[in-house]
Amino acid sequence: DQQVKQNSPSLSVQEGRISILNCDYTNSMFDYFLWYKKYPAEGPTFLISISSIKDKNEDGRFTVFLNKSAKHLSLHIVPSQPGDSAVYFCAASAHGVKTSYDKVIFGPGTSLSVIP
């Protein structure tokens, strides 16, 4: 049972335009959401996050929107640059009742290609 879904395996966008990556989740206990970016031959690197008490978080060209009622979040990249070409993973966590840490569940990823 996939708790975090990214239904678009790939996305192509022209340089300078907006990239919108979508993510859906099923577990209503998730209270913190993260986006990671992964280049080939490297590990995932943290990009941006949002707490469930917010509906928007912005960091430079990157904005994450959260719609809790729809269990949906999206990552907007404006303007898109060729260096943004990578795999983007949506991840969600819920504060553990039995554990002292927040277990993170990753989606399958969306491969973004920004065309010059």
Place this chain on the structure above:
Amino acid sequence: DTGVSQNPRHKITKRGQNVTFRCDPISEHNRLYWYRQTLGQGPEFLTYFQNEAQLEKSRLLSDRFSAERPKGSFSTLEIQRTEQGDSAMYLCASSPTSGNIQYFGAGTRLSVL
């Protein structure tokens, strides 16, 4: 470089052999995680350490898998009697006690022939 370091980067082995991977986390991080990633999937949680204590193990971690973090610093992941289905990227991550952000190493790619 003070990031998460994983060795080796690549490992090719024959079915039935044992393999061991090493992870050196960011020095001030007391939490350490192991994940497995297969093609077209995101990282799947395997196990978690707080200092030297292994606090959680996934159902994915069969009896052939064992992880240790003896002094609360580096960690090892051993797979005994490897099977072809074990072929994957094994990722290690670390984080400080507070906060949700995990910092990943580049991973060890295992190929079982």
